[in-house]
Amino acid sequence: MGIPERKEREKEQRRNAIVDAAEKIFFTKGFQESTMDDIANEAELSKGTLYLYFKSKEDLLFAVLIRGTVILNEILERVIDPDITGRDNLLIMADAFIKFSKEHNDHFNLFMRFQSKDLLALNINVDDVFAYLRDQSPLTILGAVVMKGISDGSLRNDIAPELLAATLWSQMLGILMVAYNKKDVYAAFGIDHEALAKVHLELVLNGIIPTNG
Amino acid sequence: MGIPERKEREKEQRRNAIVDAAEKIFFTKGFQESTMDDIANEAELSKGTLYLYFKSKEDLLFAVLIRGTVILNEILERVIDPDITGRDNLLIMADAFIKFSKEHNDHFNLFMRFQSKDLLALNINVDDVFAYLRDQSPLTILGAVVMKGISDGSLRNDIAPELLAATLWSQMLGILMVAYNKKDVYAAFGIDHEALAKVHLELVLNGIIPTNG
Amino acid sequence: MGIPERKEREKEQRRNAIVDAAEKIFFTKGFQESTMDDIANEAELSKGTLYLYFKSKEDLLFAVLIRGTVILNEILERVIDPDITGRDNLLIMADAFIKFSKEHNDHFNLFMRFQSKDLLALNINVDDVFAYLRDQSPLTILGAVVMKGISDGSLRNDIAPELLAATLWSQMLGILMVAYNKKDVYAAFGIDHEALAKVHLELVLNGIIPTNG
Amino acid sequence: MGIPERKEREKEQRRNAIVDAAEKIFFTKGFQESTMDDIANEAELSKGTLYLYFKSKEDLLFAVLIRGTVILNEILERVIDPDITGRDNLLIMADAFIKFSKEHNDHFNLFMRFQSKDLLALNINVDDVFAYLRDQSPLTILGAVVMKGISDGSLRNDIAPELLAATLWSQMLGILMVAYNKKDVYAAFGIDHEALAKVHLELVLNGIIPTNG
DNA sequence: AATGAATGAGCGTTCATTCAT
């Protein structure tokens, strides 16, 4: 006994090695331009072997996507701090997310562009996709912090917490996505993504209406 | 006399017919999956003729993109109202934009997904792309309204108007993009894009911090 | 009266202008790589007009070929000298031909490569081709000089003059063709086309067998 | 054991089968007019498989060219005879070459028309081309015989052997090439390639100048 | 005579996927 375990472990390692290779190739050349040959070469395996571990090229992309999501979730969870208000924690999480968008820009972009409908259209196991959508969303993590913020009085309590979390998440995701996608347009107006994110947070904190006094 | 004009008009009509066909095919099958044969069939023209009017498949996509941008700009300009505050006008523009995102969802999606760097990588005349980026951005329209809002005291004046406009624009663009892209995820949480947009505007108006009394 | 003549002249001029353009394009880009658009542009005419003067792209090439042949024939005729022996005249014609192969290298190459069977396979009027083969061959000119050389005793008289002319002509044509075609191979052996031609003439003059005394 | 060898052998056979098919198609329709589909059909393989063995259509042509060169070299080497004079051996080689030009006329023609510059322009591995030009030239074989003829006194010794060999080779190559290329022209003069070659050799042996007595 | 818009057949190459070994 122990042999099946070792086999299992080796299998997992090989799978990881393949995702490593795929990630490298996808991020270097782009998904469309990457070929299974590229990935097989990078992984130093035969092309056929890739198909022992993944049912399609898209499935490989999906594995890379999940990897990025895991990284992001870990980052967000790491900055959860029970000793501060929910609102302050949200701001810290926003910073962490911005950092993620810079330091793992390839994963961030992949994450951004992936429409859920794309996933379903792809040549992937549908159950896997739904499990992913359900369980892996950073929304879950965010929701808990929002709920705490409402409890501790640092956030408005007139908006349903799930909706509030979803809104904040979408805003942040969206503003960064736009900032990156339209980089050249904004550059023409002298604006970068950091400035956008900063103003965005300020607006969300204090609103757009002038305060008296 | 008049013959050259008629020729010119017919040429323009044909060009439009081709863009019609391309739009239909692209929006139905997606760009990658659309073939020039598909478009030629749809347009009831020979494939070669497409290349008399557009230099590449990408150039056709670009034509569709511009069409969508023109529609959006017209919509935004139509709701500019000198008799209300800048802030109120922005809210109306937001509604108009949300409506655009629903009624012209395909154009909206195309608009969203188009990274400016994609444009430059494509097989299109570079000058056309730059002209587009420079002149066609809805940001320009938005900027004017923001400026008015600052003047009339309906908007905060402690943020540079261009930056404020860009932030508002990105937020709206981003939140809708996320709402559509991640539709299925949000559906799992019982949230739709209208709710997101509404809460978003509320946050931007009044901020996330509880108000006393 | 006079008007039809002028028309005729203008037509001829236009035809020439087209051949000018075709020649330039063919010699610059090669036949296969040249397009009728290229030629029409160069000629500053519409593509359709080319087809008023030539029935096909190959027909245009044929016109260029004839032009080159005319040039060559003129050159050969110019060096015919009644005051020297036929043999000496042949040597002078050989020099003139070598010069032609250098100074009109494009025409020379075209001339070389054109297999008569190609001509017949092409999209050209068959009668034109046969007329060309019959009347335009430099062989005719050469034949006269050979005949004279036999008469004046400067050439062997034991070989039929037509056959002797054809042999000399083929040798010269062939050796230059090979010299140009296999230029790189010969370069590797340190040999150029001038040396080849010189040795060739020496062999033909005096034979390859050592002479005694 | 033995399995890798068998695999290797099968691979070689398949490669040969592809060249067989390509040869047949190229020689029937001509290179330009042949399509990879034609060849794949003829070989009863999928088009994709061709590209497993050859990187391009041109590469296939190159393989056919090499095949022809190998045939020719074998023929020439087979008639090398140490017991006769170099001059006599050259005459025998000339006959062998003429025979080759008839019996392997397609290979002969391919060989003729292939300009070395064409080879380099093509989509082929440059090193392969150079190796071919360097090692496969029949010139090498010819050179040895010429050298022997000079030694044994059957050939003139006042011309450098390499240059003499190259000249003889070019003459023969050229005269046959012209004979075939201009077949129809010569036919109009009642001359065929055998007669040309015969007179050619006579001239080269004894020169064109009348001998006294 | 001249135009130029329209045609449509044609093609080399790629590459995700399969499957016999």
Place this chain on the structure above:
DNA sequence: AATGAATGAACGCTCATTCAT
């Protein structure tokens, strides 16, 4: 499990030629 040979469908673009005006 791993291989790698084989597949074959797919596709953007070209261009010689035609023909209505």
